[in-house]
Every structure is written in structure tokens, then in C-alpha cells.
Amino acid sequence: MAETATLATALPHALPGCPHARIALFAIRRMGAHGLADARAAHTLFTVFGQDFRRPLVLMRTLMADLAAHAAGQIAIAPCCCARMTAAEFALLTILAQMEIAPEKARFLMSDLLGVRRVDGVLASAAAVAASFADEGRPITA
Template sequence: MTEATATVATVLPHALPGCPNARIALFAMRRMGAHGLADARAAHTLFTAFGQGFRRPLVLTRTLMADLAGSATGQIAIAPCCCARMTPAESALLTVLARVEVEPEKAHYLMSDLLGIRRVDAVLASAAAVAAAFADDGRPIVM
């Protein structure tokens, strides 16, 4: 194994999710994280996926990203949009979105670890709203 392979395996240990809805959420979060909350490609992706009802998931994803940025005590690592692997933070965030309704304690612990704080209820509420927006349109996030 070369040094480059070891580095990629260390930094991006998780494969992309098999769920197409999770991939849409991941792409939008990566774009907003790297290019700002008003990123046009993120908005276009959600418009393409949700059609006329794109505003709710778009606004809620923007809110979640702003809450994450404002609450985190450290950096949350995100990979480039074209990357075929995920960082541990991205995997944890998608797991939170998938589990926030069915396993709230697990989602709480993951979010707490991700942000480095104990009181994550406000950010968790934003994550639950994003998950509900996807699920209400028939696009539940599954991990």
C-alpha cells in the first residue's frame, strides 16, 4: 500500500451511501459547506430531486448547515463533491439524518460527538426537520 492510498483510506474511510436520497443530501451539504449557503448547484440539485416542492428541503438544509457551523467547537471535515468516499463527519451526519426519528438517543450522541458539545437539541431539531422534509416527499434518508 502506498502513502497516498493510506492517506485516502485514513481521511475518507467510508464509502458513499447506497441510498440515492442520502447522496442528494450529501451533495447539497458538501456544496453548501464549501461554497456557501446560497450555492446555486445545491439549489439546482434539490430542485431537480424535489420539483416544485424543493424550497422546504433547501431552506431546511441551509438552516442545518448554518446551525452546524455556528455550534461546532471544531472543524467539520467535508470532502469535495466529486469524491467517491466520505469523511467520518459526513458519515455521522448522514447517520443522524437517517436515525433522528427512529433512534433519537443514537442521533443525539453522534451529533454531540460531531459538534463537540453536549447540548445539541437545537441542531438535532434542524436535522430532524431536514429528515422529515425528505421523508415527506417520499425520499427518506436510509443508511
């Protein structure tokens, strides 16, 4: 019974229903665990976006680097094979989905995620990632 409570606490959210959000989550998990130059993350974005993969890939790398540089603590990321999401992953995908329609909500979530007040630079990186997915016909939705 204790294992179930721990699993539910560590991974409280189901995977997103949006296939584009799942692609973003995969790239976030791979780059978070294996570094910004992870070949599987790059290959996945290449497969999904075709010849226009560079913009989403470079912007995702920028976002991940900004998150790592500005976070006051660690950001919990689950392994790629995990069928559930951490609260931090859920917040990050919500930020990407809400950037265009609810920027203040995204700002508050980013501030909570990073544990700092000044999040403008990281928020700009998140907006660029969201726009790169949307511009290629793959908007990230919650």
C-alpha cells in the same frame, strides 16, 4: 503506500447506497464548500423535489448554518467529486437516517460530531431536514 494510508484515513467510508442520502450529501458538500446560497445545491434540490423544493432547501441551509455556528471545531467535508465520505459526513448522514427510529443514537452522534454537549437546536434542524425528505417520499436511509 503512504498516500493510500492517508486516503483511507481521510475518507474511510464509501458513498451511501441510498439515492436520497446521496442527494443530501451533495447539498451538504456544496453548501459547506461554496456557502448556503450555492446555486448548484439549490438546482439539485429543485430538480429532485420539483415545486416542493423550498422546504428541503431552506431546512438544509438552516442545518448547515447551525452546524457551522455550534461546532467546537471544523467538520471535514470532502469535495463533491469524491467517491468516498469523511467520518463527519458519514456521521451526519447517519444522524439524518436515525432521527426518527433511534433519536438517542442521533443525539450522541451529533454531540460527537460537534464536540459539544448541548445539541438540541442542531438536532432539531437535522430532524426537520430528515422529515422534509421523508414527507416528499425520499427518506434518507443508512
